[in-house]
Amino acid sequence: MNLEIMRCTRCGSKFFPARYFCPSCGGDEWTPRVAESGTVLESTVVRHRAGEQQAHVVHLATVQTNEGPIVIARLDAAVPDRTSVLLEIDDTHRIVARAL
Protein backbone atom coordinates (compact mmCIF):
# COMPACT_ATOMS: atom_id res chain seq x y z
CA MET A 1 0.00 0.00 0.00
CA ASN A 2 1.06 3.57 -0.54
CA LEU A 3 2.01 5.87 2.31
CA GLU A 4 -0.43 8.78 2.12
CA ILE A 5 0.32 12.24 3.47
CA MET A 6 -2.67 14.57 3.99
CA ARG A 7 -2.40 18.03 2.43
CA CYS A 8 -4.69 20.78 3.74
CA THR A 9 -6.82 21.98 0.83
CA ARG A 10 -7.04 25.51 2.27
CA CYS A 11 -3.43 26.34 3.24
CA GLY A 12 -1.32 23.54 1.76
CA SER A 13 0.21 22.33 5.05
CA LYS A 14 1.02 18.61 4.98
CA PHE A 15 0.71 16.15 7.85
CA PHE A 16 1.19 12.55 8.77
CA PRO A 17 -0.70 10.96 10.38
CA ALA A 18 -4.00 12.55 9.34
CA ARG A 19 -5.61 15.19 11.59
CA TYR A 20 -9.23 16.16 12.01
CA PHE A 21 -8.42 19.86 11.74
CA CYS A 22 -5.42 21.61 10.24
CA PRO A 23 -3.25 23.02 13.09
CA SER A 24 -2.19 25.87 10.82
CA CYS A 25 -5.51 27.23 9.55
CA GLY A 26 -8.30 25.17 11.13
CA GLY A 27 -9.35 23.73 7.77
CA ASP A 28 -10.95 20.31 7.63
CA GLU A 29 -10.64 19.38 3.96
CA TRP A 30 -7.70 17.25 2.95
CA THR A 31 -6.17 16.02 -0.27
CA PRO A 32 -4.17 12.79 0.00
CA ARG A 33 -0.67 12.84 -1.50
CA VAL A 34 1.39 9.69 -1.97
CA ALA A 35 4.85 9.82 -0.38
CA GLU A 36 6.77 7.29 -2.44
CA SER A 37 10.26 8.03 -1.24
CA GLY A 38 12.30 9.82 1.36
CA THR A 39 15.69 10.39 2.93
CA VAL A 40 16.88 8.74 6.14
CA LEU A 41 17.63 11.39 8.75
CA GLU A 42 18.71 8.99 11.49
CA SER A 43 18.38 5.28 12.18
CA THR A 44 18.55 3.17 15.30
CA VAL A 45 18.49 -0.48 16.33
CA VAL A 46 15.96 -1.82 18.81
CA ARG A 47 16.68 -5.23 20.35
CA HIS A 48 13.84 -7.22 21.84
CA ARG A 49 14.61 -10.18 24.07
CA ALA A 50 11.93 -12.72 24.86
CA GLY A 51 12.93 -15.42 27.34
CA GLU A 52 15.63 -17.76 26.04
CA GLN A 53 14.96 -16.94 22.42
CA GLN A 54 17.45 -15.14 20.25
CA ALA A 55 17.40 -11.38 20.32
CA HIS A 56 15.02 -9.96 17.75
CA VAL A 57 16.53 -6.92 16.07
CA VAL A 58 14.44 -4.15 14.54
CA HIS A 59 15.93 -1.29 12.56
CA LEU A 60 13.98 1.97 12.77
CA ALA A 61 14.63 5.19 10.90
CA THR A 62 13.28 8.70 10.91
CA VAL A 63 12.63 9.49 7.26
CA GLN A 64 11.93 12.85 5.68
CA THR A 65 9.35 12.01 3.02
CA ASN A 66 9.48 13.57 -0.44
CA GLU A 67 6.22 15.31 0.55
CA GLY A 68 7.79 16.93 3.62
CA PRO A 69 6.44 15.32 6.81
CA ILE A 70 8.82 13.12 8.84
CA VAL A 71 7.77 9.53 9.57
CA ILE A 72 9.21 6.60 11.53
CA ALA A 73 9.83 3.59 9.27
CA ARG A 74 11.15 0.06 9.63
CA LEU A 75 14.25 -0.99 7.71
CA ASP A 76 15.48 -4.47 6.77
CA ALA A 77 19.02 -3.53 7.69
CA ALA A 78 21.01 -0.60 9.00
CA VAL A 79 21.69 2.14 6.46
CA PRO A 80 23.80 5.31 6.65
CA ASP A 81 22.11 8.64 7.31
CA ARG A 82 20.94 10.45 4.17
CA THR A 83 20.24 7.15 2.33
CA SER A 84 17.43 7.50 -0.21
CA VAL A 85 14.60 5.03 0.44
CA LEU A 86 11.31 3.90 -1.05
CA LEU A 87 8.36 4.04 1.35
CA GLU A 88 5.30 1.84 1.61
CA ILE A 89 2.82 0.41 4.09
CA ASP A 90 3.11 -3.33 4.76
CA ASP A 91 0.35 -5.88 5.45
CA THR A 92 0.40 -5.05 9.16
CA HIS A 93 0.03 -1.30 8.48
CA ARG A 94 3.59 -0.43 9.39
CA ILE A 95 5.66 2.01 7.38
CA VAL A 96 8.53 0.21 5.66
CA ALA A 97 11.57 1.83 4.04
CA ARG A 98 13.76 0.11 1.44
CA ALA A 99 17.12 1.50 0.39
CA LEU A 100 17.21 2.51 -3.27
Ligand SMILES: [Zn+2]
Ligand atom coordinates in the same frame (compact mmCIF):
# COMPACT_ATOMS: atom_id res chain seq x y z
ZN1 LIG B 1 -4.52 24.41 6.67
